[in-house]
Amino acid sequence: MAWKLWDSITIARSEPRKRPEQLQPKTHRRPHRRLLRAALLPGLAALAPAAQALTLAFPGAATATASRFESPTSYRVAIGAWDGSGLPTRLFEGALEQTAWRIIDPEPRRQSLTTLAILQPLRAQLLQLGYAVLFECEAAACGGFDFRYASDLQPEPDMH
Template identity: 30%
Template structure:
């Protein structure tokens, strides 16, 4: 296997030896963001109330890499990256996977770039946190590796304590002078279009779902987009999909987290009970208002943010 070894994470003044991490050749940088202020580096799995962390004040870099042809699974890549960290004199504080990390609770109690920049398969991810001490202070790295459709995603957070460094501003991709707006694929009752979008993008917004205000009860009647999704799952018996509920930003986080998950569960129950989809092909979760697709400052924006998405986890 050929490897790419040019991911240099130590880029700020006062840092000693640069840290390079190796990913399989062809790995693609999908997202990057630099911020100042600090980061809560996870040091233990979710303990029932929170993810125990070590506060590192300083400059923080987030990166998301997509690994396609060379991705052989989360464990193999994680083992290789842990070995590189230890050779670079980092002390590993946390190494866990999936339920051992806390699953859903770990994912939504740590700082991770939101979709579409990063998707986390809640049934297949591994986390490594490590720290070393350099001339400028402590340096921390958090790596989350998750499987995606025919690929792996590697989310890297690198924080350096350096009070003398200049502030780092947000990195915005060059798009005619403005930040790009994410427009997710929208699935309707067209079965062929849904299949193409789901396999090309890995997730789609399910259009045409109607819930009563503040309720998780799905309005009665046939829902064409769910019929199309059921047909896809019937044609692909090895495929597995997670239904993810999203809300707008009105109301508290906990209340919306519960509501978003209940709405996803209502869609799952409808597909199993009314459309005959195998329960093993469908999971359901909610993310509250943590992954908006547009502004919540307008009624139109809030309406777009209230949605249920289907995320394709595995396909034959």
């Protein structure tokens, strides 16, 4: 059975027309387990104090493996790739809900649930809800593990 792992931040919004956020794709391959991790939403960033949580439909059977909620809090969202000296960020304040997801590939023999197959429908849902993409990068262009460790994401082992 092939597993896909997803890390996301679900962020509430307070103003219907002003919702800055970021979709951040990131992949990491573990061939022995056939895991893919994508950190698309560590930046969906309209960190708002009192609003409804965002709910997305995943392209496969998804199970939350870890979650944290903080309110009020501050969160630095990546707005650029790791450049060797640091990670460009933008500070947001409000409520933060961060969840790691394990997504099961419905067709593990074909490996139909690729990182892109996970990200495309989620990105489309967010754009349809009025969100905008502030920054995207792919694999090594993000800065590798420097990018991951410079971001405030779910800790090990929740990301696996």
